[in-house]
Amino acid sequence: MGDVYVQAALEAVIAEPSLISAAKDPRIALYRVMLGVWRSVTINTMTDPRSSPLEASARRNLEAITPRPRIAFLLRSLEGFNIEQIAQTLDCSVAEAQGLVDTAGREIADQIRTDVLIIEDEPFIALDLQTLVEDLGHRVVDVARTHREAVAALETLKPGLILADIQLADGSSGLDAVNEILGTLEVPVVFITAYPERFLTGDRPEPAFLITKPFLIETVKAVISQALFFDRRSHRPKRMELRA
Numbered sequence: 001m002g003d004v005y006v007q008a009a010l011e012a013v014i015a016e017p018s019l020i021s022a023a024k025d026p027r028i029a030l031y032r033v034m035l036g037v038w039r040s041v042t043i044n045t046m047t048d049p050r051s052s053p054l055e056a057s058a059r060r061n062l063e064a065i066t067p068r069p070r071i072a073f074l075l076r077s078l079e080g081f082n083i084e085q086i087a088q089t090l091d092c093s094v095a096e097a098q099g100l101v102d103t104a105g106r107e108i109a110d111q112i113r114t115d116v117l118i119i120e121d122e123p124f125i126a127l128d129l130q131t132l133v134e135d136l137g138h139r140v141v142d143v144a145r146t147h148r149e150a151v152a153a154l155e156t157l158k159p160g161l162i163l164a165d166i167q168l169a170d171g172s173s174g175l176d177a178v179n180e181i182l183g184t185l186e187v188p189v190v191f192i193t194a195y196p197e198r199f200l201t202g203d204r205p206e207p208a209f210l211i212t213k214p215f216l217i218e219t220v221k222a223v224i225s226q227a228l229f230f231d232r233r234s235h236r237p238k239r240m241e242l243r244a
Helices: 002-015 026-040 053-063 067-077 083-090 094-112 123-135 147-153 174-181 196-201 217-229
Strands: 115-119 139-144 161-164 189-193 209-212
Touching (some): 002 026, 026 083, 094 217, 115 123, 123 217, 161 217, 189 196
Parallel strands (some): 115 139, 115 161, 161 189, 189 209
């Protein structure tokens, strides 16, 4: 189905090359053409029987979101567009584009509302994270400041998402804490850190999302929604064994 839309969009560009050649940002222009085709052409929306369960679940979740917020969410989370680029693509104001992304976040939260464990040693940052998580409709069940506190929280809690710093208050590692947690629980993980190099060189879980500090609230919200929406659960990295 997507291939048919792409073909129609490319045919529109061939018929009128100035749609792309005259644009300051060809990628935005191409998406504008694509959305124009999508609005004007009706294609059979039958689900591909070859779809995996994960793809089918993502499709159901997507179809439950109002169309314009869904487009804004996909442009933000999958294509990496910022709010200004989304506004240009959808031919709306920056404020409206932000509202569409926020609406998508709330609608997604209605489908995938979950409990969140925050591993963060800075009180103000932890409070900011808790506020934005709750704005999305989720519940923060605990805020851990150290490796020990994070692991101890799992004795009574089973969070559906973990937000973790890497460098913690007592010098311990949030990365090590998460890997220990993932020994007993598979859960999406988003690392939010001022030390991304420690994530890139460490024994990191697979998959995992990385956001660097200082962070933008809209970025954190988009990544949280993406991690939960596509149900990308993390697990401990597989260790390589050397054999003689």
